Amino acid sequence: MPLTRKAYRAAILHSIADPAEVGIEASYEYFEDGLLVVENGQISAIGHATELLATLPADIEITHYQNALITPGLIDTHIHLPQTGMVGAYGEQLLDWLNTYTFPCESQFADKAHADEVADIFIKELLRNGTTTALVFGSVHPQSVNSFFEAAQQLDLRMIAGKVMMDRNAPDYLTDTAESSYVESKALIERWHGKGRLHYAVTPRFAPTSTPEQLTLAGQLLGEYPDLYMQTHISENLKEVEWVKELFPERKGYLDVYDHYQLLGERSVFAHGVHLCDDECARLAETGSAIAFCPTSNFFLGSGLFNLPMAEKHKLNVGLGTDVGGGTSFSLLQTLNEAYKVMQLQGARLSPFKSLYLATLGGARALRLEDKIGTLHAGTDADFLVLDYNATPLLSYRLKQANNIAETLFVLMTLGDDRTVLQTYAAGKLVHQR
Structure with missing residues (x-):
């Protein structure tokens, strides 16, 4: 098979551990201007775009998303x-x-x-x-x-x-x-x-x-x-x-x-x-x-x-x-909106990073598939999403007021739904385009 290598540039966020075990700050990786490199259905690299671009061949196809966030599927x-x-x-x-x-x-x-x-x-x-x-x-x-x-x-x-x-x-x-x-x-x-x-x-x-x-x-x-x-x-x-x-x-x-x-x-x-x-x-x-x-x-x-x-x-x-x-x-975004309320009714908090964990790496661990899905680590299956910050007028307006990735993530999980998902990739292939 010929080598197929593509790159995707946007803000990138993934869970790397359970916040309940390591604390919130150590539970995720966020690249404000990130690059995800995919080869033959798997992720081969993730990092800051400025650092990774220099390592790639000049003719590689790069899809650049504005006002969007890439997360694991x-x-x-x-x-x-x-x-x-x-x-x-x-x-x-x-x-x-x-x-x-x-x-x-x-x-x-x-x-x-x-x-x-x-x-x-x-x-x-x-x-x-x-x-x-x-x-x-x-x-x-x-x-x-x-x-x-x-x-x-x-x-x-x-x-x-x-x-x-x-x-x-x-x-x-x-x-x-x-x-x-x-x-x-x-x-x-x-x-x-x-x-x-x-x-x-x-x-x-x-x-x-x-x-x-x-x-x-x-x-x-x-x-x-x-x-x-x-x-x-x-x-x-x-x-x-x-x-x-x-x-x-x-x-x-x-x-x-x-x-x-x-x-x-x-x-x-x-x-x-x-x-x-x-x-x-x-x-x-x-x-x-x-x-x-x-x-x-x-x-x-x-x-x-x-x-x-x-x-x-x-x-x-x-x-x-x-x-x-x-x-x-x-919609798992809508499901997380409800999960937050379940915790509120019990006098507990559900941080947006714990929510991200539950919907991605936590699910992968529950299924014993964390070596294949649930994160964007190199070597895992290229199952990922592109979430659109401008999916609805209200979401677009609200996210302009967000000061950091924690607030952005929480708003996506509170106001987001199927319209927020711009694209879905599975094994490196585009399987849904809004």
Whole structure:
């Protein structure tokens, strides 16, 4: 292959550590006039433009952005492909919402043409909002995952997804069996896991919709393929927590159900965790498991407030999730706007640099992909965004009043949305242009 080398000049910002561990100042790198050099889909250099320009060949193509900020691609650690068509469904909390809206919507994915259409819309929405990697729930139908991975592969995206495993407490038209879920998941793993930049996640929906037999087989799959992901839900809603106690009276709590079936581990991501206790946070951290913090959805479904300071105390990996369709926006900028409010309601602060961390490097660490995505370090995949300071009249006016990068970043996360994303790059290729 001929060497393709390009450079991008603008203000550049990326997270390099968790502010909770190293302090705010040591957690990021900012270049007011920066240069990002990309070769064959990977970042080969980052630094001050004045220093780097002298090291590059005279004929290199340089794209220069005015009034813009380059950041790493955003990482969504919890989102549902089949719920795209029911975003913003009115008036229910979690369990009624599933029965009233979610299950009927997911039933449509028995049709491959429908799955293809939604996968196309879904990926376009992710990229329009600057999300370059997502951990995605399919439906119970294998074709939901096939459609998603086919579309992601065409664009060489780094994506993780899995077929939902659900063999009880759901409509007959939407359940599999313990055995069929194992066989279908295994076939999808063999077809997709590790193909290009794609990864597979074993996906029991949540403890109430899986029998002990199904959870046993989910754990078995993880044992058979050591680098698989596992994704499910935990402690989102108080009624759900009570239901789990009724269904699994022999276990000491919700997390203990998953622990018993060997579903905790370094690539296990549990969505929500709103009602976790200290001991559960400690156990998640001890096993290297991660939480997907989904503030928009937690507000929309009235689930509660995630305790980020408690997670930090236990050094628990936390990523950010939009949780579409419980969440009402594909935008991680909008999700950070809600995350800030979650902290405010608990008398805590969320600094813009911690927000940046959650949406990029924190998500990469939750997914054990920090060597590939989440920063702009040389040697990582060239997944990055260009954010436009003049995206809307209000944003443009407000940012003229900003005195430093901290204020600029906070305004982008408060007033920003899909319009703010001028361009999205994945593996060095332009995959979205506003």
